[in-house]
Amino acid sequence: MFSPLIKELIESLRCLPGVGPRSAQKMALHLLERDFQGADKLADALREAVDKVGRCSSCRTLTEEAECQICQDPERDAKRLCIVETPADVVALEAAGSFGGRYFVLLGHLSPIDGIGPEELGLDRLETLVSHNEVEEVIIATNSTVEGEATSHYIAEKLKQMNVKVSRIAHGVPMGGELEYVDGNTLALALEGRKTL
Amino acid sequence: MFSPLIKELIESLRCLPGVGPRSAQKMALHLLERDFQGADKLADALREAVDKVGRCSSCRTLTEEAECQICQDPERDAKRLCIVETPADVVALEAAGSFGGRYFVLLGHLSPIDGIGPEELGLDRLETLVSHNEVEEVIIATNSTVEGEATSHYIAEKLKQMNVKVSRIAHGVPMGGELEYVDGNTLALALEGRKTL
Ligand SMILES: [Zn+2]
Ligand SMILES: [Zn+2]
DSSP, X not given: OOOHHHHHHHXXXXXXXXXXXXXXXXXXXXXXXIOHHHHHHHHHHHHHHHHHOEEOTTTOOEESSSSOHHHHOTTSEEEEEEEESXXXXXXXXXHHTOOOEEEEEOSSOOXXXXXXXXXXXXXXXXXXXXXXXXXXXXXXXXXXXXXXXXXHHHHHHHHHTTSOEEEEOOTTSOTXXXXXXXXXXXXXXXXXXXXXX | OOOHHHHHXXXXXXXXXXXXXXXXXXXHHIIIIIOHHHHHHHHHHHHHHHHHOEEOTTTOXXXXXXXXXXXXXXXXXXXXXXXXXXXXXXXXXXXXXOOOEEEEEOSSOOBGGGTBOTTTTTHHHHHHHHHHSOOOEEEEOOOSSHHHHHHHHHHHHHHHTTSOEEEEOOTTSOTTOXXXXXXXHHHHHHHHTOEEO
């Protein structure tokens, strides 16, 4: 009984994480009944982001520039490279403020069942990056979930063949927890207590 | 530390009901990392809806047509007019399937504190509609909340001066409940047990 465009909007909102049919309907009507300006702004922001945001050519994080701000920053220590799963992890680590090196963002973790292997995580580029640059230490900061640990193990084995120090972020982060929800102090401790693998 | 376009997207997602900074960030990254196609579809759907959806010239419900499907339908009984707060209420009543008349959608309820008075709810148009057409009965189906009851009372007083039968949907719907969440049977009973005001 909703008109076609409203139905389409409700259906499209379902792609948001945690949004079922009921909340999608609530969101669509809220936007059209009560927050037209917000809806207009969101439509623009989404279109802009979809059209322009891609991956940093160096660290693979999400950015609308060819290279992200961190990779462009000559002050960052290129000798240390921290590997994380998502851009949100970069944000969490930057907020902790104790790491001055660079990042490599996997945009996921190994998950054969979803077809995510080493190629999808850009591990060939990671190896090129490590072999061509003056990287002395790679700190693996994937989540301490089962998948994150497996991914860490895989990457560590690969890199240990390459004359580079490989360390794993300390388990100051609670087991089973996701990096982006850990507070800055714990993250700083976890970085400090990292162990050579 | 997110790029400007990603920050803007996160900020814009906050206009969705119940979405705080954390979920907005999760939604933005989900769309850009994992569901680009969904994000693209949502951007289109939102732009289309914002540009084209307006109000039905007759009943004020949300539609991209000049007149909504129900108002265009010659089979609907123009003698009975059901007043509801939102388009979602029309959907709920239609799903109950026991009403064959037409609707008038307030798109809200009286709320002086938010600057929503009779004009914002289109009550002048409602009076015109009732006086110019062959409406014999107006069924008020606003929510059984404090605001819905006050709105019902106000409308009933206005219309009773106009030689039209005014009834209120029966309180089969639980007090304090919102119409759109009530099951079809209860809604059917509530319509059936309506009392003349
Ligand atoms: Zn980068
Ligand atoms: Zn209509």
